[in-house]
Structures are given as structure tokens and as C-alpha cells.
Amino acid sequence: GESVGLHLPTLSVQEGDNSIINCAYSNSASDYFIWYKQESGKGPQFIIDIRSNMDKRQGQRVTVLLNKTVKHLSLQIAATQPGDSAVYFCAENKDGNQFYFGTGTSLTVIP
Amino acid sequence: NAGVTQTPKFRILKIGQSMTLQCAQDMNHNYMYWYRQDPGMGLKLIYYSVGAGITDKGEVPNGYNVSRSTTEDFPLRLELAAPSQTSVYFCASSYQGRAFFGQGTRLTVV
Numbered sequence: 001g002e003s004v005g006l007h008l009p010t011l012s013v014q015e016g017d018n019s020i021i022n023c024a025y026s027n028s029a030s031d032y033f034i035w036y037k038q039e040s041g042k043g044p045q046f047i048i049d050i051r052s053n054m055d056k057r058q059g060q061r062v063t064v065l066l067n068k069t070v071k072h073l074s075l076q077i078a079a080t081q082p083g084d085s086a087v088y089f090c091a092e093n094k095d096g097n098q099f100y101f102g103t104g105t106s107l108t109v110i111p
Numbered sequence: 112n113a114g115v116t117q118t119p120k121f122r123i124l125k126i127g128q129s130m131t132l133q134c135a136q137d138m139n140h141n142y143m144y145w146y147r148q149d150p151g152m153g154l155k156l157i158y159y160s161v162g163a164g165i166t167d168k169g170e171v172p173n174g175y176n177v178s179r180s181t182t183e184d185f186p187l188r189l190e191l192a193a194p195s196q197t198s199v200y201f202c203a204s205s206y207q208g209r210a211f212f213g214q215g216t217r218l219t220v221v
Contacts, residue, residue, distance in 0.1 A: 032208045043115075043201050043212030044154070089153055093208055098169065099144070101153040 012108045019077040021105045023090035028071060030092040035064060035075045038087045038104070047075070047088075077107075085109045113137050117202050117213035124192040124220045132187040132216050134202030142205040143185040144169075145177065147198040148215075154201060160185055192220045 013019045025033070031052040036044035050057045050064045050073075057064050063076040073090050087104040118133045136143065141162045146154040146169075156169030160179040174196060176188040185204075189196060197220045203210045 034209065036212075041215075043203075043214050044210075045212070046209055049209060091210075098156055098159060099154075099205075099210055100156070101146075103151075103153045 009103065010106045010108070012110055013080050015082060015109050015111050016079055019075075019080045019084070019107060019109075021075045021077075021088050021090075021107065023073040023075075023102055025071050025073060025090070025092045027092065027094055027100075028068070030094040032093040033064070033066060033073050034091045034093070034099070035062075035073075036089045036091060036101075037084075038089065040086075044089060080107075080109050082109045082111055115202055115204055115211050115213035117200075117216050119216060120214065121217045122219070124189075124218065126192060126194065126220060128192050129188070129190045130192065130218075132189075132200055132202075132218070134185045134187065134213060135183050136185075136202075136204040136211070137183065138204060138206065138211065139182060140204035140206045140211075141182065143179065144203045144205070144210065145175070145185070145187045146201045146203065147171065147196075148201060149198050157187065157200075189218075194220050196220050 034049040035047040037047050038044045048059045048062050048064050050066050061078045065074045087106050089101050089104045091099045091101045093099050115136045144159045145157040148154050155171045158177040160166045163182050166177050200216045202213045
């Protein structure tokens with residue numbers, strides 16, 4: 001199967017600081033990447049996506065960076081807030097049918 | 112707009128029992144998926160469907176069956192429940208590559 005892994009299983013940041021969550025993927029044929037946020041007891045929610053023809057994409061307080069050379073993806077959250085505490089998953093999609101998820105990084109925001 | 116709706120939210124099964132996890136979406140998406148999520152882990156794809164009448168196996172299909180008779184519904188069937196199937200099950204649908212998830216079904220097999 002596919003391998004989408006995250007470098008750090010847990011991350012703690014001070015409220016107001018920026019957060020960076022990393023993800024490595026193994027399939028160079030993957031052409032679409034998505035970041036999801038999962039709060040306790042809920043299903044994953046879409047945050048931001050990026051296609052392989054892009055290096056960077058920005059949303060509201062979030063930025064996704066894609067480095068295809070080293071097959072690395074990162075999610076940057078600006079001015080992290082307590083409501084950002086959750087598990088963050090990256091997922092890759094290479095044929096439009098299946099999404100492959102990593103283990104996830106648990107982000108804790110310290111007030 | 113309900114999105115993806117899963118029922119039930121919780122269920123306890125005895126070993127060997129069977130049950131169907133229901134999933135319905137009202138967004139007219141062709142693609143639908145079933146995932147399981149074990150504690151502290153990511154999501155593993157069980158089955159998926161690219162449209163009514165079409166289903167295919169994912170990474171961990173053993174012990175499960177699905178059907179897709181309509182665009183809206185994608186039920187997941189467990190025929191002989193085993194403790195290894197204790198997990199949280201998520202149904203999702205997708206459009207243009209973006210997946211929308213239900214709230215999950217927490218299943219315990221004892």
C-alpha cells in the first residue's frame with residue numbers, strides 16, 4: 001500500500017506562535033495532497049489542498065508547502081489558537097479514487 | 112445541508128454477530144469511501160465506490176462487504192464480527208478530489 005508518514009506524532013505550541021506540521025509521502029506519482037483536521041470525536045475536516053503543479057498555497061491562517069524533490073509536505077498555521085488543537089492528517093491522492101492517510105500529528109496549543 | 116450522515120453513532124456487537132453501518136450523502140457525489148481508524152492511527156481504506164453499482168476493495172477489505180445500489184447510499188456490512196474489527200468507522204464522499212467525512216460510528220466487538 002501507499003505510505004504517507006508524519007515526522008512528529010505530537011506538537012505543542014504556545015498560543016500566538018506559528019505551527020509547522022510536516023508530512024512525507026512515498027509515491028512520486030501522487031498529484032493531489034490534502035490536509036485534514038480532526039477534532040476529538042469528530043470526522044476529519046478539510047483544511048487546504050494543493051496539486052502537484054504548485055509549490056505553495058495559502059488559505060486563511062494556513063499555508064501548505066509542497067516539495068516534490070524530497071516528497072515532503074508541510075502545513076503552517078499562523079498565530080495558533082486554542083481552537084487549532086486537534087490531530088492533523090495529510091493525505092495523498094494519485095488516481096482520483098483513493099486517499100491514503102498518514103498517522104497524524106496531535107497539535108496542542110498552550111494558552 | 113446534511114452532507115454525509117452515518118448511523119448508528121455507537122454500537123456494541125458480540126463476536127460472530129452481524130450488522131450494517133449505514134452511510135448516506137446528499138451532495139450527489141459519485142465517489143464514496145469507508146475507512147476505519149484505530150486508536151492513535153490514521154485512516155485505513157476498507158472499500159470505495161466510484162458510482163452506483165461499482166465497488167472496489169481498499170487496503171483492508173477482509174471481513175467487510177459493501178453495496179452501492181444508489182448514488183446516495185453506501186452501506187458497510189460486517190457478517191461475522193471479530194474483536195479486531197473494534198474501531199471507529201468513517202464514511203466519506205468526494206468531489207473533484209476533496210473528501211467530506213461523516214461523524215463516524217464507534218464499534219466495539221466483545
